Amino acid sequence: MVEARNWITRAFLCVFLALWGAMVHAQGTQSAPPAILVADDIQISQDRRLIASGNVEAFQGTTRLTAQAIAYNPDNGQLTITGPITLDDGNGVRILASQAELSSDLQNGLLTGARLVLNDQLQLAAVQLDVVDGRYTQLYKTAVTSCRVCANDPRPPLWQIRARRVIHDKEERQLYFDDAQLLIRNVPILYLPRLRLPDPSQDRASGFLFPEIRSDSQLGTGLKLPYFIKLGDHRDLTLTPYLSNRTRTLEFRYRQAFKRGRILFEGATSDDDLEPGEKRGYLFGAGRFELNKGYRLEFDIELVSDDSYLSDYDFSSKDRLDSQIQITRTKRDAFLRLGFINYKSLRDDEDDDVSPSDVLEALYERRFFPKSIGGEIRLAAIAHGHRRESSVDTDANGDGIVDGRDVVRFSLEGEWLRTYQLGGLQAQTRLGFAGDAFNISDDATSASSDSEFTPMAALTLRYPLAKQGRGRARHVIEPILQLAYVGGDNLDVPNDESTRVEFDEGNLLSLSRFPAPDRRERGWTTAYGGTWARYDPEGWSASVSAAQIIRQDAQQDFTVSSGLTGTDSDFLLAGQIRFVGGLAVSGRTLFDDTFDVTKAELRGDWSNSRLDLSGSYIWIDEDPAIDQNEPIGEVAFDGAYRIDRFWTASLDMRYDIEEGRAATAGAGLTYENECVRVGVNLNRSFADSTTIEPSTSLGVSVSLRGFSADTGQSVVARSCGKQAK
Structure with missing residues (x-):
């Protein structure tokens, strides 16, 4: 009987609440959704007042109100609410109060002992809170903080802003303060008669950002005060004055997003005591745009007034600047790049006038998979040109370098690759050719033009062996042997592009380990080596690779630091190990048959819940051929x-x-x-x-x-x- 009576009571309440919601809706605007009221007990007094008590919840659209009791007066449409009260608009704004007088649509009213919480981050406690038109919330005698305030903690929050009045605009998502004070603990630090700040829901809003105090041995002690300017939904500007007793600097950053790309510019201008009477500054810019038919445009601008400006102000650690623009298109079987780069060196020992500062390059690559012969055909066409500012066509300094040499190079490459599986043995064949043509100007020591045709062939054999170890560990051993031939002779053209050569796992099986086609390895070459690897998803994993190259004829353009001089190269040893605990170590070294090390590199990382460590070690032997005397x-x-x-x-x-x-x-x-x-x-x-x-x-x-x-x-x-x- 009791259960049946409770069921009848709840059914009656549901019907009554639906009728009450329709009544409230009729009194409000036609566009407002009806209000819904849920409570443990609902009564109607003799003066027609609706009184709900016990776990009361009221809903108006996305707005939800909970309270201990609500009394509705149909004569004036007012709700008298007894707390504790929680009013949540469903969009990150929540009001807590002890007592309230609100309109039936919950859009206007007065709350006492109130606290406004924005996006669960910022809380505003006030003696009195007014809700106006559902948009504005006015708080009087307010304390604002994002620090967690504990009821049993007598200490004040770490920081707070106290104000005579605070207005929160829900549409503009702004906070307006009257007579504001910033307090650290309870100590006043700053007073502002008027203050505007964005609320936590704002991603981008104009206004001051928090300052930074900076003390520098060269620039003195100063203050950086950034100001963010929202120029629209897709662009903004940040201006940062930096003032000290030795510099007057204005930093800036401009960003803009387009439908198919974006740009970013940042820079600064300074008037300081380091270079009296000189205007100093820098400009860095970058952009990327997706064009029609799969093309992509990218640019990068790097300009500076003098060599030490970036270092003096700690803007960048770069000692060589490169400004470039390029257009690329990447497809499954084709790649195109057109690019221009301008270099500027900030190093003491480098002269931009005698270094290739302007570089223009065009590259087109294509792949084919002919069914008649099988395998893959690769074709590439390259056009390259670089120039120096100097026009001196002789070796003015006696160091073997012509100051004004300019070079234009055209290269055409093609090769056919096919892989055969012979049981456990994998064999890959390569047949190809390369054609190179050079035009040289402002160099009295070289011919004005030259060309060369180069045939190439290679056979690579691999025999991978796998074994299942304990648990889920898997061991793989793979010996590798390559026999290659590159015909022709190196032209008597100056070495401008391949002055720095690296020997590592990435180019072990290359037919030429020079970084550019102005040099190619010639003659017969044998590369041999092997790799051992252990893979364990639940334990440690590691790999070790060792290799060496033996050639018929020594290549005179390989220097000592490359590890490729003579007929026998240095031994290449590389490895890495990774543990489940977060430790990872990798290393690489080159050494000869007497174990004299040419290069060595070691890197390590360790990361866990409390610690992040990374370190590296590098050592390179002296090489006078590349001006590395130590x-x-x-x-x-x-x-x-x-x-x-x-x-x-x-x-x-x-x-x-x-x-x-x-x-x-x-x-x-x-x-x-x-x-x-x-x-x-x-x-x-x-x-x-x-x-x-x-x-x-x-x-x-x-x-x-x-x-x-x-x-x-x-x-x-x-x-x-x-x-x-």
Whole structure:
């Protein structure tokens, strides 16, 4: 009987609530959806007031209201609500209050003891809160913070903004403050009679960003105050004045997105004491556009007023700038690239006038799969040209380099590849040709033109062996042998493009290991080696490769540092290992038959829930043929350690082994929680040249969360617990 009576009561309430919703809807605008009320108990008083109590919920469109009791007066259409009250608009705006007087459509009214929560990030506590037309929320005597406030914690939040009045505009998603004070704990730091800030739902809004304090040994102590300007839905501009006792700098960044591409420009202009009376600046720009028929346009601009400007202001560590524009089209069986590059060196020992500064290149590649002969045919056509600013056609300095040489080269390559499977043996054949033609100007030591035809052939054999180890580990051993022939003779043309040669796993089976076609390996060559690998998805995995090249004739254009001099190359040894715990190490080295090392490289990374470490070691033997008169040795380290949920420490360093001193060093400490991010970093550059001086910089940055300061990273919020007595 009790269950039946409860069922009849609930059915009656549902019918009554539907009728009440229709009544409220009739009193409101025709466009507003009807209101729905759900409660444990509903009564109608003698003066026709509707009183709902016990777990009350009211719905109006996406707006949801929960309370302890609601009384509806049909004479004035007002709702008297007893708290605790929660009013959620369904779009990230939530109001908490103790008492409220609202209109029946929940769009206007007065709430006391109220708290406004925006996107679960920013909370505004006020003595009184007014809701106007469902758009504006006015709060009086307000405290604003994104820090978590615990009821049993007597301490004030880490930061807060107190204001006489705050208005939240839901449509514009802006917060307007009257008589605002910024407090750290309870200490006033800044007063502003008027203040406008975006609410947390804003991705992009015009206004000041949080400043950064910077102290530099060359530029002095100054302040960076960025201002973000929203120029529309698809473009924006950020201006950052940087003022100190030694510089007046304006930094800028412009971004714009188009329907089929985007551009980005950033730069700065400075008037400082480092170069008195000189206007200094830089401009970096990049863009990419998807054109019709699969073409892509890309450009990159890098300009600077003087060689040391980027280093002085820590804008970039680049010591060579490259500005380029190119058009590419990539299809399954075809590739096209047209490009132009301009180089500018910022190094003391490089002269742009005698270095190839303008480079123009066109490349077209095509693949065919003829059924009649099988395999794959590859064709490539290349046009290349580079020029120097100088027009001196002789070796003016006696170093074997003509200052003004300009070169134009045309190359045509073709090859046929086919793979045969003979049981467990895999054989790949390659037959091909190359034609190269050169035109040389402003060089009295070389012929003005020359050409060469080069036939090529190669046979590569592989015999992979696999074995299943313990558990799910799998071992693979693959010996490799290649016999190759490249005909013709190298032309007596200057070596402008293939001055730096690398020997590694990537070009082990190449028919020419020169980086450009102005040089080709000639004669008979044998490459042999092998690889062992262990794969285990639940354990450690590793691979080791070893190889050597033996040729009929030594190639005179290979230098010592390449590891390819003489008839027998250095031994190539490379490997990597990866553990389940997050540690990964890879290395590569070249050494001769007496174990003298030409090059060595080692890299390692280790990452877990609290630690991120990465380091590298590199060593290259001296090679006077490429103006490397001393060995190069360097160790680099970069790491971050999460001390606890909020604190993170970082350290990075580059150490020059040959010089016996650090090149750069830096350290940082960051505190981050749900409401603030504070970072302190210290950097030291030990570089010393005629254009770059050693410098030390200290930077302090502060970001208050809750005002569109989302970094895209998850943030740990403090938990509220019992306070120790």
